[in-house]
Amino acid sequence: MSRGRLTLKDITVAAPRPLPVLLLLDVSGSMAEDGKLAALNTAVRDMLHAFAQEQAGGAEIHVAVLAFSGREARVHVPLKPARDVRFEALEAKGHTPLGSALALTTRILDNRDLVPGRAYRPTVVLVSDGVPTDEWEAPLAALLASPRASKAVRLALAVGEDADLEVLTHFAGADHVRRAAEARQLRRFFRFVTMSVTARSRSATPDQVVTLPDLGADDGFDDLDL
Amino acid sequence: MTLTSERRTPPAGERAFGASVAGPAHVAANLANQDAWTYARWVVGPGTVHCAVVCDGLGSRPHAREGARAGVRAAKRAARQWSRAPGAPVGLLVRLLEVLWRLEVAPLPADDCATTCLLALALPDGLEWRLVLLALGDGLAVVDGPEGLWTVGGRPAEHFSNTTVGLGTPHHMNDWQVQDLKASGQVRVLLLSDGIADDVPEHHVPDLLTWLAGLEDRPAAARGQALRRALRQWPVPGHSDDKTVVYLRIGGIEA
Numbered sequence: 116m117s118r119g120r121l122t123l124k125d126i127t128v129a130a131p132r133p134l135p136v137l138l139l140l141d142v143s144g145s146m147a148e149d150g151k152l153a154a155l156n157t158a159v160r161d162m163l164h165a166f167a168q169e170q171a172g173g174a175e176i177h178v179a180v181l182a183f184s185g186r187e188a189r190v191h192v193p194l195k196p197a198r199d200v201r202f203e204a205l206e207a208k209g210h211t212p213l214g215s216a217l218a219l220t221t222r223i224l225d226n227r228d229l230v231p232g233r234a235y236r237p238t239v240v241l242v243s244d245g246v247p248t249d250e251w252e253a254p255l256a257a258l259l260a261s262p263r264a265s266k267a268v269r270l271a272l273a274v275g276e277d278a279d280l281e282v283l284t285h286f287a288g289a290d291h292v293r294r295a296a297e298a299r300q301l302r303r304f305f306r307f308v309t310m311s312v313t314a315r316s317r318s319a320t321p322d323q324v325v326t327l328p329d330l331g332a333d334d335g336f337d338d339l340d341l
Numbered sequence: 342m343t344l345t346s347e348r349r350t351p352p353a354g355e356r357a358f359g360a361s362v363a364g365p366a367h368v369a370a371n372l373a374n375q376d377a378w379t380y381a382r383w384v385v386g387p388g389t390v391h392c393a394v395v396c397d398g399l400g401s402r403p404h405a406r407e408g409a410r411a412g413v414r415a416a417k418r419a420a421r422q423w424s425r426a427p428g429a430p431v432g433l434l435v436r437l438l439e440v441l442w443r444l445e446v447a448p449l450p451a452d453d454c455a456t457t458c459l460l461a462l463a464l465p466d467g468l469e470w471r472l473v474l475l476a477l478g479d480g481l482a483v484v485d486g487p488e489g490l491w492t493v494g495g496r497p498a499e500h501f502s503n504t505t506v507g508l509g510t511p512h513h514m515n516d517w518q519v520q521d522l523k524a525s526g527q528v529r530v531l532l533l534s535d536g537i538a539d540d541v542p543e544h545h546v547p548d549l550l551t552w553l554a555g556l557e558d559r560p561a562a563a564r565g566q567a568l569r570r571a572l573r574q575w576p577v578p579g580h581s582d583d584k585t586v587v588y589l590r591i592g593g594i595e596a
Contacts, residue, residue: 121552124576126545131579132502173366173581232496233539262499317366 134174134235139216141243142184147207154298156204158305165309166197174316185209188216214251224264237267244274356557359587360568366581376585377409388465392420393587395532399455408454411445416460442508455509461530474520478505481538483531486524493520530589536582553588
C-alpha cells in the first residue's frame, strides 16, 4: 500500500489473467521409434518459444508439461508463465499410464491456487502413440464429471498407426482429435494449437472453442514461413 | 447506459453514481460495451426505494449488448412492481425479473442475448433498511452497513473467467445468489461487473469502497469523468474486459 492517497493500483492484482495450457505427452518407449519423440520435442520447444514471445494479448499464457511413461505421470514442467519455462527434452521409455496422466490433470485443473477463478478456460492437449497400459476409464470419467476440469478445451493427437483413436475420442470428442502419420503432421498440429492459443490470448472472446483443421498429407509447404 | 454518471440527483446525505466503459479487447475489435447499469429511486408509501442494477452480456453471444441493456430494464421494472407488495418473497422478484427479461429481448432468441445480472434494492422498513441483493452469474454485489459487510456473487468454484451462467443460459432458480438483510444506519452498496471484481481481491473490497467514497463530493460531471478515466486506465496488466461499477450511499432512516 502506498503512502498517502489510496490508488486503484494499491488494491488490484498485479498479474494478467492466465490462459493455462496443459500438455499431456506420451513418452512411452514406442515414442522413441520413427523419430516421433524428436518431432515432439521440437514441436513443444517451438510452441513454448512462440508463447514466450506473445506479449500483445490481454491474457498471459501459462504452460505445464505432464509426461507419462513407466508406471505413472509426472510433472515435467510445472504450470507457470510460458516465458519462465526452461524446457528440457523428454526421454521415452516404458509403458503408457494414461489414467495416471488424466488423474494428475484433474488435480491440477481443480486446484484454484494453481488455476485461479480469473483464469481463462484452460486448454488440455493430449498426445499419444499407443494403447493405455493402466486403468484409464475411471480417471477420464472423473475428469469429465468434475465441474471445473470438464470445462477445459480438450484436444488430442494420435501419433502413428498404433495410437488408440477410440480412447482419444473419448477424451476429446471426435471433432477435436486428429491423427499424425508423420512428423510434419505432428508439427502442423502443434503449430495450429499454438496459433489458436495465441489468438485466444489476444481475443475479445478468449473462450471461443477452436476448430481443428484437417492436418492433411504433406503438401511441401510446411517449412515455409509465409 | 454508459455516458451519464448519475441518473438522478439524490437528496443531501445520499450519493448514487456509476460508470461503465468498454474493455480494451472490445475497443480493439470495434465492439461496443456489453455491460449495462442503472440506478433509480421511487417512493413507496412513506419512504424511498433505491435500486441499482449491473448486467454483463456474455461476450460469446451475438446480442450480448441488447441482453445486458434488457437486463437492467427488466430488473428495474421487476423491482418497482415487487416493492409495492409488502412482504412479498424474494423468489417472486426473481421470477418476475426472469419473465420480464424474456419479454424485453423478444423476438430475439434468449440464448443469443445471455447476460449476468446483479440487483441491489434498499427498501425502508420501519427505522431500518431492508436490503435485497440478487446475483446471477459472475460479478459482485456488496453491502457495507453498521452490522458488517456482506457480499453476493463472485465466481463459483467450478467456473473460469467467462464461463458463467446468466439470463438466457440454462440455469436453476438456486443459481441465483440471494441476500435479504436488515441494516439500521448508513449503508453503502457496491455493484461490480467481473471486469473489476476479478481483479480486486476480497480483502481489498473495503479499500475500493474507500476509494469510491473519495469521489462522493465531486460535482457529478467531474466525478463521472474521473471514474471513467480510472476504469479505462485500469492498472492490471493485460486487462481486456468491460468494466462497470455502481456506488450507492444512503443514510439511516429517521423517525
